[in-house]
Amino acid sequence: MISVQALVRTLAALLLVGSLGACASGAQSVNMVATGVQPVAANSALASSISIDSVVGGKNTNPLWTSQISNGDFEAALRDSLIAAGLYESIGDYKLEARLISVQQPLIGIALTVTTTVEYTLRRADGTQVFNETIVSPYTAQFSEAAIAMIRLRLANEGSARENISQVIDRLQTESLRLQSAPATS
DSSP, rough: OHHHHHHHHHHHHHHHHHHHOOOOOOOGGTTOOOOOOOOOOSSSSSOOOOOEEEEEEEOOTTSSOOOOHHHHHHHHHHHHHHHHHHHHHHHEEEEEEEEEEEEEESOOOSSSEEEEEEEEEEETTTOOOOEEEEEEEEEEEEEETTTSHHHHHHHHHHHHHHHHHHHHHHHHHHHHHHHHSOOOOO
């Protein structure tokens, strides 16, 4: 009969060996796309009118270190989320910039919480700024989601970015209502 202590040691050794063989992978755009986004009304001021001007501040993942969020993957997730919300247009009347200010990650832990801070700026084609907001969004990946810490960290990165994008979509939809009710300027 195997003792509980021997079983725990065996499982710990397997987890250690499995995690040593794993390589860090970057956050994937498909897993950062905002979920449950409600599309804006077709007659909304920002409907099909936002293009992405730039995404900066992200980092590429070093497979020997930790999972990161790259500019390209964040931009793809942001674009796909804007499309789902009915806000995106490849050459839009409004240009959205996203600056990843920080992605705070724990070094170790069972439940890993990542907090992503992103500054978003929306400008009209003439350069007039109509929206500027910094959004901070935490997300915790639980041990039950992935036993290997590197995978759990990637899941936390993706969840935090997804929540961040979801929040900016909500705020852009609110901004769209404000712009629609504002008097037109010449």
